[in-house]
Amino acid sequence: MAENETESTWTTQRILIAVAAAILIVLGIAWLAGAFSDDDATGSGDTTTTTEGETTTTEEGETTTTEEGETTTTEDGGTEPEGPIKVALVAPSASDDLAFTQSMVDAINALDREIDLSITDSTFVVEEAAAAIRGCAEDGNDVVIVHGTQFGASLEEIAPDFPEVTFIWGTATDTGGIPNVFAYYPQADQGGYVNGVVASQISAAGILGVVGPVEAGDAVAYINGFAKGAEDNGSTVNITYTGSFSDVALAAEAAQAHITNGVDVLTGSAQMVVGAVGVAAENDVPWFGTQANQTSLAPDLVVASQVYHWEVVLGDMLDLRDAGTLGGEAFAINLENGGLVIEFNDGYQLPDGVRELADQTIAGIIDGSIDTGA
Numbered sequence: 001m002a003e004n005e006t007e008s009t010w011t012t013q014r015i016l017i018a019v020a021a022a023i024l025i026v027l028g029i030a031w032l033a034g035a036f037s038d039d040d041a042t043g044s045g046d047t048t049t050t051t052e053g054e055t056t057t058t059e060e061g062e063t064t065t066t067e068e069g070e071t072t073t074t075e076d077g078g079t080e081p082e083g084p085i086k087v088a089l090v091a092p093s094a095s096d097d098l099a100f101t102q103s104m105v106d107a108i109n110a111l112d113r114e115i116d117l118s119i120t121d122s123t124f125v126v127e128e129a130a131a132a133i134r135g136c137a138e139d140g141n142d143v144v145i146v147h148g149t150q151f152g153a154s155l156e157e158i159a160p161d162f163p164e165v166t167f168i169w170g171t172a173t174d175t176g177g178i179p180n181v182f183a184y185y186p187q188a189d190q191g192g193y194v195n196g197v198v199a200s201q202i203s204a205a206g207i208l209g210v211v212g213p214v215e216a217g218d219a220v221a222y223i224n225g226f227a228k229g230a231e232d233n234g235s236t237v238n239i240t241y242t243g244s245f246s247d248v249a250l251a252a253e254a255a256q257a258h259i260t261n262g263v264d265v266l267t268g269s270a271q272m273v274v275g276a277v278g279v280a281a282e283n284d285v286p287w288f289g290t291q292a293n294q295t296s297l298a299p300d301l302v303v304a305s306q307v308y309h310w311e312v313v314l315g316d317m318l319d320l321r322d323a324g325t326l327g328g329e330a331f332a333i334n335l336e337n338g339g340l341v342i343e344f345n346d347g348y349q350l351p352d353g354v355r356e357l358a359d360q361t362i363a364g365i366i367d368g369s370i371d372t373g374a
Contacts, residue, residue, distance in 0.1 A: 084116035085318065088136035091147040092124045093246060093271035099291045100245075100271055104147050106292070107310035113318065124246050130154035137162040143321065144168070149217040155181065166326045168317055171218045174330050182317045183330035184310065188218040188290065189225030190365050191306025191340045193372040195288040196229025196237070197361050198304060199265045201354045202286060203235055209258030211251050211268035211276040212241040219245075219269040221374065222290050222306070226267055228373035229361070238263060248275035255279035277302075286348070295345045304344045304358075312339040336366045 087108065091101040101121055108117055120136070123129040129151050136144045137158065146155050146169040159167045159178045169175070170184035199208050208230050212223050227237040238258060242250040252275035255266055259279065267288040268276045274297060280287045281298040289295075289305030313331035320329070333339020342358065344350075364370035 084114040085143065086116045086141045087118075087143045087145065088139070088141040089117065089119045089121075089145045089147060090123055090129055090132045090136060090151070091119070091121045091145075092129065092150070093122060095119055095121045097271040097274075097292075098289075098294050098297060099269075099273060101147060103292045103308040104145065104310055107308070107314055108145075110309070110311040111315055111318070113315075126150055126154060130158065133167075134158050134161075137165045137167075141165065143318070146170075152176065164326070166317070166321045168314070172330070173332075175328055179328050180326040182320075182327045184313050184317075185330070185332055186218050186221070186308055186340060187332055187334040187374065188222035188306065188340070189228075189372040189374040190335045191290060191342055192222040192225025192227075193229035193365065193370070194335075194342050194358055194361050195267060195290070195304060195306060196226040196231075196235075197233050198350070198354055198358050199226070199267065199286075199288055200230045200233035200235040201351060201357065202303065203265045205262055205264045206235045207262050208235050208237045208265045208267070209255070209261075209263035210237060210239040211254045211258070211266065211273060212239060213245040213270035213272060214243060215241050218291075222269050225372045225374065226288070228371075242272065244272060245270040246272050248272050251275035252279050259283050259285060293343050295343075295347070299345070299347050301348065302345050303348045303350070304342055307341045307343050308333060309339050309341055312337055335362055 089104060089108065091104060093099065093101045095101055095105045105119065108115065118136070118141070120132040123132050129146075129148065133144060133146055133151065133154060143166045146167055149171050152169065152172060155167060155169055156176055156178065159165075159181050163180055165180060167178075167181045168184065169181055171186060172183040173185050175181040175183045196208070200206070210223050210226060213219050223239060227239065230237050238261065240254040240258065242254055244250055251268065251272040255268075255276035256279050258266060263285070265286050265288070266276060266280045267290070269290050273289070273294070277287050277294065277297040281301055285301065287294070287298055287302050289302055291306070291308055293305045293307050295302045295305065310333065312333055316331060342362065344355065344358075361370060365372060
């Protein structure tokens with residue numbers, strides 16, 4: 001009886017051992033199947049981790065982080081945005097000035113990419129702008145747009161201190177040799193010439209007036225183009241520079257002086273033109289705008305505006321930055337590339353044939369048959 005019980009006990013133990021071994025074999029096969037399945041799904045050496053802030057492994061075995069707003073390195077050494085690109089704009093006048101600063105704000109908002117935008121506007125004083133530019137770089141912005149010719153000297157000191165930040169500066173025709181600076185400028189003489197041609201067609205007196213700010217940058221290019229277009233079509237052009245980009249009262253005084261001296265069509269440049277447009281409206285004098293569409297300032301009297309579409313070149317600059325080029329090039333907007341657009345006010349009735357003449361003038365500037373005097 002005892003011998004039979006002992007044999008039964010050993011039989012039971014052998015069965016339990018066999019069962020346990022079978023279970024271990026099954027679990028091992030399942031684990032191996034899962035491992036091979038994961039490798040087939042992700043590729044050798046890859047992981048599919050996408051949680052923000054975690055580390056991912058590339059096919060080349062390199063690692064990158066994916067914290068919000070940062071970038072990952074591509075095979076060619078460039079970067080790919082892993083969220084909104086952080087862009088700061090420093091500008092001399094109000095964001096809604098219907099002129100220089102608004103042209104850039106509108107352009108940034110027109111870009112077909114995700115942007116985290118911060119704006120420091122009304123920094124007309126150069127020292128204040130310089131502090132803002134440096135602060136924007138220190139705050140971790142990927143790109144700082146320095147929107148003002150007068151800020152160039154400050155940028156020359158600041159940009160080298162932040163070699164990983166792209167600075168975009170205008171209006172300027174060169175980068176000052178700084179590798180992380182892009183420059184941009186409008187060939188504003190082109191739209192100025194078109195406006196001058198049209199203005200000469202609607203002027204009864206044949207005397208046109210210009211209210212300019214400082215004789216520099218795109219303002220002087222626009223004014224020179226306007227004067228040539230008008231003079232090529234038989235008009236006289238009187239030009240006044242107020243010496244200020246922002247003094248609205250001086251602009252109004254200059255406009256009134258022009259009208260007193262027989263001018264019957266006006267134009268001007270920079271954010272201070274709201275003063276000149278106000279005087280034009282009071283005296284029923286047509287106005288031609290530049291930089292942004294100024295129709296809303298005088299819906300019955302603004303004839304046309306040369307509008308800056310900076311997005312045409314801003315997109316190219318940001319694409320270059322994504323590919324690893326942080327600066328070193330200058331970009332122009334013009335009638336040919338669509339960066340300059342003459343936007344006519346449908347509320348102003350042009351004489352017959354004038355719109356067609358404007359279109360012919362635009363075509364002639366693009367094909368080079370018309371010299372704008374630049």
